[in-house]
Amino acid sequence: MSNDKIIAVTMPKWGLSMTEGKVMEWLVEEGTELNVGDPVVDIETEKIANTFEALDPGILRKKVAGLDDILPIGALLAVLAPSEVSESEIDAFVSEFLENYVPPEPEEEDEEESAYQYIDANGYRLRYSKMGTGVEKIILIHGFGGDADRWLFTQQPLSEKATVYAFDLPGHGQSSKSVNDGTVSGLAETVIALMDSLDITEARLIGHSLGGAIALQAAISYPTRVTRLDLIAPAGLGKEINVDYINGFIETDNRKEMKGLLQQLVADPELVNRALVNDMLQFKRTDGVSNALSQIAAGFIDAEGRQSRIMREEAALLTIPINLIWGSLDKIIPADHARDLPAQIKSTVLDGYGHLVQLEASTEVNAVLAL
Amino acid sequence: MARKITFQQAINEAIDQEMGRDESVIVMGEDVVGGSGADGEMDAWGGVLGVTKGLWGKYGDRIMDTPISEAGYVGAAVGAATAGLRPVCELMFIDFMGVCFDQIYNQAAKFRYMFGGKAETPIVIRTMFGAGFRAAAQHSQCLYPMFTAVPGLKVVIPSTPYDVKGLLIQAIRDNDPVIFCEHKVLYTVEGDVPEESYTIPFGEANIAKEGDDVTIVAVGRMVQQSLEAAAALSKEGVSCEVVDLRTTSPLDEDTILESVENTGRLVVVDEATPRCSIATDISALVAQKAFGELKAPIEMVTAPHTPVPFSGTLEDSYVPSPEKIASAVRKVSEYTK
Amino acid sequence: MATTLSVEDLLDAYRTMKTIREFEDRVHVEFAKGGIPGFVHLYAGEEASATGVGMHLKESDKLASNHRGHGHCIAKGVEVNGMMAEIYGKKTGTCHGKGGSMHIADLDTGMMGANGIVGGGPPLACGAALAAKMKGTDGIAVVFCGDGASNQGTTFEAMNLATVWKLPVIFVFENNGYAEATASKFSVACEDIADRAIGFGMPGEIVDGHDFFAVHEAFGRAAERARAGDGPSLIEHKLDRFFGHFEGDNQNYRPKDEVKRLREEVCCLKRFSAEVTQKHGVSPDQLTEIDNEVASMIDAAVVFAETSPDPDVADLTTDVYIKY
CATH class of the missing domain: 3.40.50.920 (Rossmann fold)
Known part of the structure; x- marks a missing residue:
């Protein structure tokens, strides 16, 4: 018995590696009228916790998933239906769904793995993933110590209208670990070389933190190749940077220290779970990483622990649209750097979030990126 | 790039990468090559379960078959470790420790302390342990508690392909004697293992x-x-x-x-x-x-x-x-x- | 070669050799079929060695063996049903399924045990010899080692001790050319293992291990010397194994067809049959009769093993002096 007025709310898939999520907290009561984008339930994945927001409008009639349930992607979380649908119809819908639901096969993992590809550019082997088929090309550039997973909640929404590439910078993620040129301009050259290898003539660049500086540098050096810049908590706009974080990240091999460092990236320290800490330590323990990180850090931070590559004036001369997004509680690069820029550079400071604002406030950031 | 390989392949890869990185790393053990002195193929076994297979072709004399003389070659490896080599010694089954225990717990384990901190003994002794193969009383034991009880030895017992690679690389780079215990039933277990070299520090659960x-x-x-x-x-x-x-x-x-x-x-x-x-x-x-x-x-x-x-x-x-x-x-x- | 052995003795020798061969060939087949768990190391090809020695041993004499021990067990008089059941891990096995192929032992027949540790046996044999000496019997002990065990410190220490204490023990090295997959010409530093006897102050002799008569005669001299209180001896049997180190070994370290050639050229059973029928008055029919008798005995042993019960789970904690 199917009923097309009833809508299933299912476990979302955030990022390539997510296979299941844990229901942490329901944010609405049964009977609430939901609009698209309303927060519904907090879900923790093995990478990070996030709020699941309504994808369809409707009345939340029934919560199916219980607190602390760990469910595979696609599993039933709740049911939306108009008030005229009876309880028994909803129960029937739920039991039919449960009967027919088949959790994703483990072999799908291999397909997911193959969503990552490798390409040679500027003397590096770079790992990247591609989502979407839109005409507009977008390249996502993560920050210092990050990898393509920093775009967990960004890449897929953007891919509905564009072709979106997320890649690991040299020395990061699963790209080559030996860095030829760790300066901001050297890394910008790599972005352009990546575009060449991918046959992309022009692209919108979205960069986070150091990735923001790299994106900005690429636009300055190759103005015809970049159509728009979205810079999230970017480096390159002011002297100040939390050098203790940078040095600590390079030096630590200790789980507790790493956790403390990563907690500086977010406003809500609870977001940093064990898996994230382990991922970072695993990355750090790969041969070549500590050299690469030291080299890259030296490329944008001077001996006094201040940023060495400031591009405010050059940025002011660019004619492409530029968006800045910052979390007001950023403890790595102060949100103040968004001030006093020419009017054509729009800036949005999101209240109550930290440096990893695209993960902490994905909905708000995605809304700005969608403009 | 991570891909799925077995526990056994991960061990081979760790040794391979470390032999490639550092010329002082050598491998010795009973039939770790196999076929020495015989008229058939060389690298006939690569260890009794084939874990070191292929290394002889790449590294030649740096991987050595030994006579069945555990006290002799394990002791020689300990000595070599004090003299600038980094031996990765394979003792086929942990049960055979009985034959050469002196060289391990009176010799290797003691040098750093007994010589006033002046000696380093970077030896790894890889050994299979554990039940499940119908290999009976002298080929199935879990003797790691004995080694754990000896000051001066580090004792590693990996459980996944990812861990075995990172821990073995750490063991080879470590400057102290490491008893590296591999459960034979895990050899065929598959898991995600990065191609690159990486380490996992000791003492981190x-x-x-x-x-x-x-x-x-x-x-x-x-x-x-x-x-x-x-x-x-x-x-x-x-x-x-x-x-x-x-x-x-x-x-x-x-x-x-x-x-x-x-x-x-x-x-x-x-x-x-x-x-x-x-x-x-x-x-x-x-x-x-x-x-x-x-x-x-x-x-x-x-x-x-x-x-x-x-x-x-x-x-x-x-x-x-x-x-x-x-x-x-x-x-x-x-x-x- | 002339012999002092009677026709009856010769038929006994043949029966023992044939039993070992049939037993091992059958274990090879049943292992491949999946009926036998664990590791098995087969003795086929080396029968003359165990048999020529075993003929000189009384039940009270002691024999220490190694991982390739089935032949030694049979030559020492261990009953094949119990052996086969042990190899299958059954409750009716010689060790009630607790030991398996590598640990078959039968102290009642003087069989001190196969051994999973290379070089484990020689010191034990010295101990058995010491017991015989202290008790004033004319008992002796023999230990079978491979070329591999000839390189173990325990073996050297045992040989030294045997001479120091003048023990009635005989070290028989069965040099089949390979310690596992490594050639003895690589792993044994001297030309012949027998050369090592000099260093330990005992006589050493090289014998063609495919020749029952040569084995029998040489061991006879050593046993006589030991029983007379004149101390230990070393004998090296040069021989070949017809299977791999263990079942499952693809033997790629051996030249192709080596085993096939050996089975044709140096088979101790063929050689023995020819010699006894041509020179010592044994008729081919007598041998055929034994062949048939042995074949049905091994068939029966396999049926016995297959139909025997597994040990009870409760047996896990028996034969211990304390439980926790």
Whole structure:
């Protein structure tokens, strides 16, 4: 018995590696009228916790998933239906769904793995993933110590209208670990070389933190190749940077220290779970990483622990649209750097979030990126 | 780039990468090449289960077959380690330690301290252990508690392909003697392993599964058995945290104690026999340092106090099973004072 | 070669050799079919060695063996049903399924045990010899080692001790050319293992291990010397194994067809049959009769093993002096 007025709310898939999520907290009561984008339930994945927001409008009639349930992607979380649908119809819908639901096969993992590809550019082997088929090309550039997973909640929404590439910078993620040129301009050259290898003539660049500086540098050096810049908590706009974080990240091999460092990236320290800490330590323990990180850090931070590559004036001369997004509680690069820029550079400071604002406030950031 | 390879391939890759990186790394052991002096193929075996196969073709004389003379070649490896080489010595089965124990615990283990901190002995002794192969009493033991008891030795017991590669690379780069214990039943287990070289530090336990009700501490194959038990128990509403020690010396006390502080209930799973084992050691640690946190007596799931029997019927009931682990967890989780 | 052995003795020798061969060929087949668990190391090809020695041993004499021990057990008089059941891990086995192929032992017949540790046996044999000496019997002990065990420190220490204490022990090295997959010409530093006897102050002799008569005669001299209180001896049997180190070994370290050639050219059973029928008055029919008798005995042993019960789970904690 199917009923097309009833809508299933299912476990979302955030990022390539997510296979299941844990229901942490329901944010609405049964009977609430939901609009698209309303927060519904907090879900923790093995990478990070996030709020699941309504994808369809409707009345939340029934919560199916219980607190602390760990469910595979696609599993039933709740049911939306108009008030005229009876309880028994909803129960029937739920039991039919449960009967027919088949959790994703483990072999799908291999397909997911193959969503990552490798390409040679500027003397590096770079790992990247591609989502979407839109005409507009977008390249996502993560920050210092990050990898393509920093775009967990960004890449897929953007891919509905564009072709979106997320890649690991040299020395990061699963790209080559030996860095030829760790300066901001050297890394910008790599972005352009990546575009060449991918046959992309022009692209919108979205960069986070150091990735923001790299994106900005690429636009300055190759103005015809970049159509728009979205810079999230970017480096390159002011002297100040939390050098203790940078040095600590390079030096630590200790789980507790790493956790403390990563907690500086977010406003809500609870977001940093064990898996994230382990991922970072695993990355750090790969041969070549500590050299690469030291080299890259030296490329944008001077001996006094201040940023060495400031591009405010050059940025002011660019004619492409530029968006800045910052979390007001950023403890790595102060949100103040968004001030006093020419009017054509729009800036949005999101209240109550930290440096990893695209993960902490994905909905708000995605809304700005969608403009 | 990570891809799925077996535990055994991960060991081969770790040795291969380290031999490629550092010329002082050499490999020796009984039939680690195979075919030496014979008229057939060289690299005939690559170790009794083929773990080092292919290395002879790449590194030639740096991988050496030895006579069956464990005291001789293990001792020679210890000596070589003090003189600038980094031997990775294969002692086929941990049971054969009996033949060469002096060279390990009186010699290698003692140098750093006994010589006033002036000696380094960077030797790795790789050895297979554990029941499950119907290999009977002299080829199936879990003797790692003995090594753990000796100051000056580091003892590593990996449980996954990812860990075995990182821990072995760490062991080869480490400047102290390392007893590297490989459970033979794990050799065919597959898992994600990056192609690049990486290390995992000693003394850092891995939380193989997070949970809130009961802490299960395990090593080697027992981690997998414990995870199976934990999966079954989660259906009953019992949430287990599985702590994989990875190394028994050095021991990550903090992770164990933090987990017990959270759960208040502890089951230790050890394939070794029950006296003077990892199980008793961890139990003593928790009783001493987290007594106030315990809500129930500690349970130990171990082999019985017997040699390993040959018959399949007996061997299967010898090894701690997920069922036995689950019933110990139920016992501690149902306990009320 | 002339012999002092009677026709009856010769038929006994043949029966023992044939039993070992049939037993091992059958274990090879049953292992491949999946009926036998664990590791098995087969003795086929080396029968003359165990048999020529075993003919000199009384039940009270002691024999220490190694991982390739089935032949030694049979030559020492261990009953094949119990052996086969042990290899299958059954309750009716010689060790009630607790030991398996590598640990078959039968102290009642003087069989001190196969051994999973290379070089484990020589010191044990010295101990058995010491017991015989201290008790004033004329008992002797023999230990079978491979070329591999000839390189173990325990073996050297045992040989030294045997001379120092003048023990009635005989070290028989069965040099089949390979320690596992490594050639003895690589792993043994001297030309012949027998050369090592000099260093330990005992006589050493090289014998063609495919030749029953040569083995029998040489061991006879050593046994006589030991029983007379004149101390230990070393004998090196040069021989070949017809299977791999263990079942499952693809033997790629051996030249192709080596085993096939050996089975044709140096088979101790063929050689023995030819010699006894041509020179010592044994008729081919007598041998055929033994062949048939042995074949049905091995068939029966396999049936016995297959139909025997597994050990009870409760047996796990028996034969211990304390339980925790």
